[in-house]
Amino acid sequence: MSNKDFQITVVVNGKPEVIKVDLDEPIAEAVDTALDQSGNSGQPAEQWELRDETGQVLDLGKTVRELDIKExxxxxxxLTAGVGGSCV
Known part of the structure; x- marks a missing residue:
């Protein structure tokens, strides 16, 4: 299996998106792909947070390999808390 044949599912606001990832690219690439595939272009990628199945927030600067994400x-x-409005 090549590094680019690795598939994961990213659930974007409740909708699953199956995407191919490169093990040696930052997981932020998967976030961009998932947002594109799901049509969620209203908020920049920085406004989103990625969590694993245990609820742990993942560092978007780390690679799939570094995060030990499995096939x-x-x-x-x-979206991160506080997006969409502000408290005055």
Whole structure:
């Protein structure tokens, strides 16, 4: 299996997106791909956070390999708290 044949599922606001990732690219690339595939272009990628199945927030600067994400893993991408409005 090549590094680019690795598939994971990123659930974007409840909708699963199956994407191919490169083990040696930052997981932020998977976030961009998942947002593109799901049509969620209203908020920049920096406004989203990626969590694993245990709820741990993942460092978007780390690679899939560094994060030890396994083939077929399910990750969850949601807007960060506070996006969409501000408290005065």
């Amino acid at each position: 077929g893993a399910k990750l969850f991408l949601n």
